[in-house]
Amino acid sequence: xxxxxxxxxxxxxxxxxxxxxxxxxxxxxxxxxxxxxxxxxxxxxxxxxxxxxxxxxxxxxxxxxxxxxxxxxxxxxxxxxxxxxxxxxxxxxxxxxxxxxxxxxxxxxxxxxxxxxxxxxxxxxxxxxxxxxxxxxxxxxxxxxxxxxxxxxxxxxxxxxxxxxxxxxxxxxxxxxxxxxxxxxxxxxxxxxxxxxxxxxxxxxxxxxxxxxxxxxxxxxxxxxxxxxxxxxxxxxxxxxxxxxxxxxxxxxxxxxxxxxxxxxxxxx
Numbered sequence: 001x002x003x004x005x006x007x008x009x010x011x012x013x014x015x016x017x018x019x020x021x022x023x024x025x026x027x028x029x030x031x032x033x034x035x036x037x038x039x040x041x042x043x044x045x046x047x048x049x050x051x052x053x054x055x056x057x058x059x060x061x062x063x064x065x066x067x068x069x070x071x072x073x074x075x076x077x078x079x080x081x082x083x084x085x086x087x088x089x090x091x092x093x094x095x096x097x098x099x100x101x102x103x104x105x106x107x108x109x110x111x112x113x114x115x116x117x118x119x120x121x122x123x124x125x126x127x128x129x130x131x132x133x134x135x136x137x138x139x140x141x142x143x144x145x146x147x148x149x150x151x152x153x154x155x156x157x158x159x160x161x162x163x164x165x166x167x168x169x170x171x172x173x174x175x176x177x178x179x180x181x182x183x184x185x186x187x188x189x190x191x192x193x194x195x196x197x198x199x200x201x202x203x204x205x206x207x208x209x210x211x212x213x214x215x216x217x218x219x220x221x222x223x224x225x226x227x228x229x230x231x232x233x234x235x236x237x238x239x240x241x242x243x244x245x246x247x248x249x250x251x252x253x254x255x256x257x258x259x260x261x262x263x264x265x266x267x268x269x
Contacts, residue, residue, distance in 0.1 A: 033108040033133070034150070040162035040236050043067050043078075044259040047237060049252050050201070051084075059086045059096060061252065063158070065259070070103060072112045073130070077103040082155050096120050102156035108133070109160045114153040114180070127182065129153075143183055151178045151185060162236040166192065166208055189213045197268065198229055198240060201255045204268040205239050206232040231266035 044067045051059040066079035082100040096119070103113040116127040129140040131151070138147045152160055157179055169192040176189045193209040207229035225244040231237040237260070241252040257264075 033105075035107050036109045036163060038106070038109060038163045039234055040261060041065055041078075041159060042259070042261040043069075045261065046256075046258050047254060048256045049238075050255050051250065051252050053248060053250060057087060058090050059084060060255075063155075065159075069106065072103045075112050076106045077112055078106060078159070079103055080155050080159055094121060100153075100155045102153050102159075104156045104159060108150065109156075109163055110150040111153045111156040114156070125182075129180070138180065140183065145183065145185075147180065147185055148178045151180050153180050158238065162230075164236075166236075193227075195232055196229065200239050201253045202239075202257065202267070205229075206266040206268060207239055208232050208236070231264070233264065233266040234262040235260050235264065235266075237264075237266075 043065055045065045047063040049061040049063075050057050051061065061082060061084045064081045064083075066081075069076045070079040071077070080102040084096060084098045086094065086096040098119065099115075099117045101113075101115040102111050104110065105112050110133055111131050113131070114127070114129050116125070118125045127141060129138050131138055131147070133149045133151075136147055136149050138145050138151075157177065171192060171194045173192045174189050175192070176187065179186045179188060190210050190212040193211050195207065196209045197204060197206050208231075210228045210230065212226045212228060227242045228238065229240045231239055237254065237257065238252075239254050241250075243250045
């Protein structure tokens with residue numbers, strides 16, 4: 001199977017999550033959910049990115065939060081979408097039209113439902129799954145499977161990560177994360193690398209620097225091929241991703257934003 005550009009990018013953007021402890025049993029052996037606070041994002045937020053190889057822009061990605069809650073299985077969720085497509089100048093070589101959707105429970109910040117539609121040249125694939133975090137099960141269009149409680153899909157993971165407080169993290173500290181993608185559970189981790197101010201398409205930004213562990217395959221050069229910079233403020237917006245690929249390197253840069261929940265205080269005036 002071809003590894004799509006936008007799957008790679010979505011995976012990069014969502015591979016830096018700190019899992020939190022949870023409890024699963026009460027006195028009557030009925031599972032109950034964790035409750036997490038979210039002060040990082042809200043309805044109507046939109047983040048836009050360009051994917052480029054050096055000075056050549058190849059694709060664009062848009063991340064959006066719907067304007068209102070969506071109910072799934074009696075749970076109130078954030079409907080999160082990621083759309084990626086190659087630019088017209090690249091379509092002749094490798095045309096990509098990909099869409100990912102995550103329905104993230106607003107209390108425990110983990111997906112209830114996940115949908116993927118991938119179209120790349122003659123290749124296409126669709127995946128639809130529902131998560132039962134009480135029973136640690138995934139019910140899918142293609143197959144059912146066991147999973148860790150509060151496993152994340154690749155889009156929901158990004159937003160969940162933004163709710164985490166990094167203030168007590170120490171340089172080099174490693175954090176594990178479980179992510180579902182294409183009927184597989186990936187047990188990954190990332191390293192907190194400190195803070196750094198970078199020049200970006202949206203200005204000079206104070207950032208948290210992170211080194212996620214990638215799945216070393218024919219796309220990434222090795223399992224430390226990715227570096228991620230996230231705004232060092234309450235929003236924790238992904239600002240830049242750099243990835244060393246088996247052939248060349250790739251960057252993803254934030255180009256515009258709107259509907260932020262908090263002041264963009266990481267932006268240096």
